[in-house]
Amino acid sequence: MNGESTSRVTRIIAPLLVGLAFLLLWEGLVHVYDIPSFVLPAPSRIAESFWLNAGSLMGSLWITLKITLSAFLLAVVGGVGLAILFSQSRTVEMALFPYAIILQVTPVVSIAPLILIWVGFERTQLALLILAWIVAFFPILSNTTLGLRSADHNLRDLFRLYGASRWQVLTELQLPGALPYMLAGMKISGGLALIGAVVAEFVAGSGTSSGLAWRIIEAGNRLDIPKMFAALFLLSALGIAIFFILTLIEHLALRRWHESALRQES
Amino acid sequence: MPAPNAGLLLDIDDVAKTYGSGTLALSGVKAHIERGSFVSLLGPSGCGKSTLLRIIAGLITPTHGAINWAGADQRPGDIGFVFQDATLMPWARVLENVYLPLKLKGVSLQEARPLVFDALERVGLADFAQAFPRELSGGMRMRVSIARALVTEPPVLLMDEPFAALDEFTREKLDDDLLALWQDQKWTVIFVTHSVYESVYLSERILVMGARPGRILSEFTIDAPYPRGIAFRQSTDYLVQCAAVTASLRKGPA
Ligand SMILES: Nc1ncnc2c1ncn2[C@@H]1O[C@H](COP(=O)(O)OP(=O)(O)OP(=O)(O)O)[C@@H](O)[C@H]1O
Ligand SMILES: [Mg+2]
Numbered sequence: 001m002n003g004e005s006t007s008r009v010t011r012i013i014a015p016l017l018v019g020l021a022f023l024l025l026w027e028g029l030v031h032v033y034d035i036p037s038f039v040l041p042a043p044s045r046i047a048e049s050f051w052l053n054a055g056s057l058m059g060s061l062w063i064t065l066k067i068t069l070s071a072f073l074l075a076v077v078g079g080v081g082l083a084i085l086f087s088q089s090r091t092v093e094m095a096l097f098p099y100a101i102i103l104q105v106t107p108v109v110s111i112a113p114l115i116l117i118w119v120g121f122e123r124t125q126l127a128l129l130i131l132a133w134i135v136a137f138f139p140i141l142s143n144t145t146l147g148l149r150s151a152d153h154n155l156r157d158l159f160r161l162y163g164a165s166r167w168q169v170l171t172e173l174q175l176p177g178a179l180p181y182m183l184a185g186m187k188i189s190g191g192l193a194l195i196g197a198v199v200a201e202f203v204a205g206s207g208t209s210s211g212l213a214w215r216i217i218e219a220g221n222r223l224d225i226p227k228m229f230a231a232l233f234l235l236s237a238l239g240i241a242i243f244f245i246l247t248l249i250e251h252l253a254l255r256r257w258h259e260s261a262l263r264q265e266s
Numbered sequence: 267m268p269a270p271n272a273g274l275l276l277d278i279d280d281v282a283k284t285y286g287s288g289t290l291a292l293s294g295v296k297a298h299i300e301r302g303s304f305v306s307l308l309g310p311s312g313c314g315k316s317t318l319l320r321i322i323a324g325l326i327t328p329t330h331g332a333i334n335w336a337g338a339d340q341r342p343g344d345i346g347f348v349f350q351d352a353t354l355m356p357w358a359r360v361l362e363n364v365y366l367p368l369k370l371k372g373v374s375l376q377e378a379r380p381l382v383f384d385a386l387e388r389v390g391l392a393d394f395a396q397a398f399p400r401e402l403s404g405g406m407r408m409r410v411s412i413a414r415a416l417v418t419e420p421p422v423l424l425m426d427e428p429f430a431a432l433d434e435f436t437r438e439k440l441d442d443d444l445l446a447l448w449q450d451q452k453w454t455v456i457f458v459t460h461s462v463y464e465s466v467y468l469s470e471r472i473l474v475m476g477a478r479p480g481r482i483l484s485e486f487t488i489d490a491p492y493p494r495g496i497a498f499r500q501s502t503d504y505l506v507q508c509a510a511v512t513a514s515l516r517k518g519p520a
Contacts, residue, residue: 162366176358257356257398
């Protein structure tokens with residue numbers, strides 16, 4: 001009990017201390033060597049810039065968050081939906097899976113211009129959404145497909161013995177069994193959706209959209225390096241938040257039964 | 267004297283099975299099972315016991331021959347099957363695991379609840395209805411899987427080495443529990459085991475199998491009366507029968 005709570009505290013405190021030490025060192029070095037803020041701004045300057053630009057940065061954060069979350073949710077719906085379709089028909093799977101792979105292996109940067117043109121520059125946000133979705137969709141598809149196929153063989157036999165319908169096999173056996181796989185895929189996809197949204201916005205450049213990536217480009221053009229860092233920190237914070245929320249969901253969903261979530265009693 | 271085969275449940279008619287990999291798992295298996303009897307399939311590892319049981323259950327089709335059922339006993343749910351390991355759904359509580367066969371038949375939980383608890387009662391696990399499988403010991407999981415097979419009150423119970431992974435103490439207790447249930451309910455039990463002692467203790471009839479290719483070598487009838495208890499386990503009669511069965515396993519085809 002004691003050891004457990006100690007380790008939990010350590011897990012939170014230790015990285016925080018490292019981060020704090022890093023920031024202090026950074027602040028100190030900038031002052032000691034008198035580094036100009038357009039090369040490397042001190043953390044205090046970044047905080048100040050964040051405060052001054054809070055309005056535009058938070059607005060951009062909201063836009064990026066919206067695109068990321070929508071892309072992620074659509075990726076979950078599309079990925080799980082397609083995986084279910086694959087599990088029902090081997091033929092459909094064989095026909096479609098190669099195209100899913102093609103979509104996955106083609107770098108998003110290289111198709112971004114095309115999507116932007118097709119969707120139209122006046123609807124940049126929609127283009128970003130599509131691009132982020134393309135990036136986020138595959139891990140969920142491939143993980144869920146694997147999960148649906150991994151159902152215990154004897155349990156499958158048992159379902160057959162009791163005359164279970166396809167639908168019953170899917171909902172009572174395959175989907176619950178695939179949940180850990182699905183959640184692992186979602187954890188990867190959450191991060192990828194954000195990366196997709198940001199990368200696509202970099203390619204889009206100036207447009208009607210003004211997410212965090214655009215703030216970074218804009219600040220770079222004006223050599224406003226502290227603001228660039230501020231936007232960057234927000235982006236990392238968003239990524240970390242997404243990861244933690246998905247980890248929490250995974251823990252809550254699996255803690256009662258799955259090996260990955262069990263803590264060995266000692 | 268009843269007419270021959272009056273109580274016939276099923277007839278194993280010259281069954282052979284070759285797996286896709288080319289393994290000849292069974293060849294020329296002929297036997298008949300009487301309704302209400304307790305029959306053991308006894309043989310060394312790899313001789314095709316599980317294969318035969320799966321063929322009887324209709325889970326795999328034989329490459330040759332057929333299983334001929336005498337009645338209408340093959341409807342889904344009329345066969346209870348207990349696998350070599352517990353085979354529970356790890357995400358479902360004990361209650362939900364035992365409820366599964368009834369759920370698949372469309373029985374509501376409300377209607378099923380008394381049956382589920384009755385089945386759990388029989389294996390002595392009613393207090394663990396809300397537990398998850400991982401919170402149980404191996405023997406308890408096995409008992410849950412037996413409760414699941416019992417919940418539909420199947421006239422035929424197929425068991426594939428259900429107690430093989432358990433310690434002798436638990437195993438003997440479960441053997442007795444099973445016999446008590448069988449006497450009470452008058453099901454037909456086909457019981458796979460590789461233990462001579464277990465098969466002699468439990469069965470009315472033992473089909474001894476041999477490997478490569480899997481086939482039935484000989485057959486024994488154990489006519490000690492039920493209930494068989496510790497007295498039977500310690501009797502000379504028991505030991506003599508065990509010795510005879512063991513000898514036939516050693517010797518090969520009769
Ligand atoms: N799915 C399968 N595919 C190919 N070969 C198989 C398969 N299942 C079993 N076999 C082979 O068939 C033979 C009989 O296997 P089976 O599982 O029926 O034996 P068993 O008597 O139940 O053994 P044990 O006591 O170890 O459970 C073995 O040689 C095995 O290798
Ligand atoms: Mg076996």
